[in-house]
Amino acid sequence: MIFLINLPPPLHGMSYINAKLLQRAKDKGLDIHIVNTTPSDKTKISLVSKVLKHGFIFFDFLKALIKHSGNNKLYRPINGGKGQLIDIAYLVLSKIFKYDVYIHHHSYNYLNIKSKLFSIICFILSGKAKHIVLSADMKQKLSELYNIASKDIIVLSNIGFIDVDNSQKYIENIVKENIVISYMANVTLEKGIDIFIKTCQMIDNSNPNKYEFRIAGPIIDSNTRKLVDAFTSEFKNAYYVGPVYGEQKEEFLNASDIFYFPSKYKNEAEPLVLYEAASCGCLVIGSQVGSMRDAIAHISGESFPLTIHSDEETISNFVRDVCNFICALDNNELYIRKRKSKQKFNDNRFANMDKIDNLLDCLKN
Known part of the structure; x- marks a missing residue:
């Protein structure tokens, strides 16, 4: 399967979860082709550099689709705003090659108010995708705004991805004055x-x-x-x-x-x-x-x-x-x-x- 994901750097909430899920998938023995869609390890790059970088990423993705064509799956955490224009291009290609798509949602940008861009994504997917959301509230909003069937929505909190240092002793009582x-x-x-x-x-x-x-x-x-x-x-x-x-x-x-x-x-x-x-x-x-x-x-x-x-x-x-x-x-x-x-x-x-x-x-x- 293909993981079409933003990996750190830069490190932020979504790239952190992407890296954690990728590691879990590898640990379980999944055969994964990684296409890293992070345009740069810097938070800000020029428009020309970004366009060129996305062009290279798009070409790598096309090669991956051809290589793994057939009965295969695509995992894609989508962007929250105008970045969905890029997601649309990726998803059109994935549907041409008949991939089963898993969309992971990390933003409320298109859930606080209905989005034309995400409506286009839903049209492209034609109701034939699984949606991974963070909470029951996100599931409800996604279903109500975009008429996505409940059976196609998986609720998965990010809490399972948090690392815990078990060697550290937890102090139950407050030992400070304030x-x-x-x-x-x-x-x-x-x-x-x-x-x-x-x-x-x-x-x-x-x-x-x-x-x-x-x-x-x-x-x-x-x-x-x-x-x-x-x-x-x-x-x-x-x-x-x-x-x-x-x-x-x-x-x-x-x-x-x-x-x-x-x-x-x-x-x-x-x-x-x-x-x-x-x-x-x-x-x-x-x-x-x-x-x-x-x-x-x-x-x-x-x-x-x-x-x-x-x-x-x-x-x-x-x-x-x-x-x-x-x-x-x-x-x-x-x-x-x-x-x-x-x-x-x-x-x-x-x-x-x-x-x-x-x-x-x-x-x-």
């Missing part, structure tokens, strides 16, 4: 940094110096930098630690008690960081954008009504509700919630690892 509330992402307004800061300010005003607030991740624009700098200057228990990767990321999450992610990003699907936080024993709190409501439920966290369509009043209510919830937690209850989050993460991770194996069995047969 409860640590953390945020880790690309630090942007879309990812909810302004809402995180508003909530932390309200929490600290109600309970001065009881909590510590930590922000991690890259900051690109100057306005966001000013917002974060103003917050950390005003509140001496607030810290910006910069981007964290690898062991530093694990240390950051292991030192956190509550992971708070109030994202309102329009393409948000199932952020891996939610599961990474739960794997480190954090109580996870967040919005209900994309598949986040289902994801947070998987790890016994708390999600509150906040979506990409929320107005200022809804955002204010969200901030108040999160503040009230956190302030009402005593230390003993927080210990219990942290422990439960870790256990539910493990349970659902193992359950979804079995689902991954079932999917690979379908691809193998």
Whole structure:
């Protein structure tokens, strides 16, 4: 079969999952022809370079289709926006060569509102494809917007792809004086940094110096930098630690008690960081954008009504509700919630690892 996938670098949510599924497939003995559709290992390249690179990739894909023509399968995680123009070209070729297509969905871009591009993809596939989605919510939206039969949709959470360091001892109790509330992402307004800061300010005003607030991740624009700098200057228990990767990321999450992610990003699907936080024993709190409501439920966290369509009043209510919830937690209850989050993460991770194996069995047969 053919894996037509974006592989890291650059590393992001979809390329991470692609690499993990590919490794699982190899471990199960699947005969796989890989066509890497990443145009460059850099996040930004010139238009001319991108067109030339895609031309070479397209030619490699055509050769792979010819080589493996017959009763064969194609696995393709599709793009979320204009990148679907490229997906259309790939899928037209795959149908000409009569491949069974498995589409993996990682974005809500075409699920928050009906997309003409994805409608074209559905027309090309003519109802003869399997769709892999991240949650029951994603399945429902895909079915309702594009009239895709439920039997052709497979729900597979990303939680089964999260690596866990079993050698690391999990600390159940908080040994610090302050409860640590953390945020880790690309630090942007879309990812909810302004809402995180508003909530932390309200929490600290109600309970001065009881909590510590930590922000991690890259900051690109100057306005966001000013917002974060103003917050950390005003509140001496607030810290910006910069981007964290690898062991530093694990240390950051292991030192956190509550992971708070109030994202309102329009393409948000199932952020891996939610599961990474739960794997480190954090109580996870967040919005209900994309598949986040289902994801947070998987790890016994708390999600509150906040979506990409929320107005200022809804955002204010969200901030108040999160503040009230956190302030009402005593230390003993927080210990219990942290422990439960870790256990539910493990349970659902193992359950979804079995689902991954079932999917690979379908691809193998």
